[in-house]
Amino acid sequence: MVKKEHWKTDPDPHDFPAAGDYLSLTLGRTEAQAVVRRLKAATLTRRMAKDLLRASGLPLLAADDHEVLRDLKKVRKGELLSPVLLVRGDLQHDVPLTIADGYHRVCASYHIDEDATIPCRLAEGPTG
Numbered sequence: 001m002v003k004k005e006h007w008k009t010d011p012d013p014h015d016f017p018a019a020g021d022y023l024s025l026t027l028g029r030t031e032a033q034a035v036v037r038r039l040k041a042a043t044l045t046r047r048m049a050k051d052l053l054r055a056s057g058l059p060l061l062a063a064d065d066h067e068v069l070r071d072l073k074k075v076r077k078g079e080l081l082s083p084v085l086l087v088r089g090d091l092q093h094d095v096p097l098t099i100a101d102g103y104h105r106v107c108a109s110y111h112i113d114e115d116a117t118i119p120c121r122l123a124e125g126p127t128g
Helices: 015-023 029-041 051-056 064-077 103-112
Strands: 044-048 086-087 098-101 117-123
Touching: 015 029, 015 086, 015 098, 015 117, 029 086, 029 117, 051 098, 051 103, 051 117, 064 103, 064 117, 086 103, 098 103, 103 117
Parallel strands: 086 117
Antiparallel strands: 044 117, 086 098
16 A cells, blocks of 8 residues: 655756756747746645646556656655646636646556645746
8 A cells, every 4th residue: 555645845956857848849948948937936836636637638647657656656665756847727728737747746646645635836838
């Protein structure tokens, strides 16, 4: 049985470049960098794993997915997980929440407790 996960208060330094790389797939480089700056400046908030998956439209990855399993093993060892980085969606324009970094951590947390709250940094997108 996996115990309750524990979270760091700040994202790992490599999470921001990873988020920028991911965002640059759907945004221009300048826009992606601007969103990353907003993520760095954002305050920590907490959201439920099940709500993050619903708002993003992403499927729950299986507990035996390589990266999810890695995060579940970290939790078993008592290691702290890094908060996730999110870009707000736009319901009026059918734009889902973007998990810029931490999708596997969200899925791992869901497998432990779908109602547990996950620390997040939430920033507005390029037009927000």
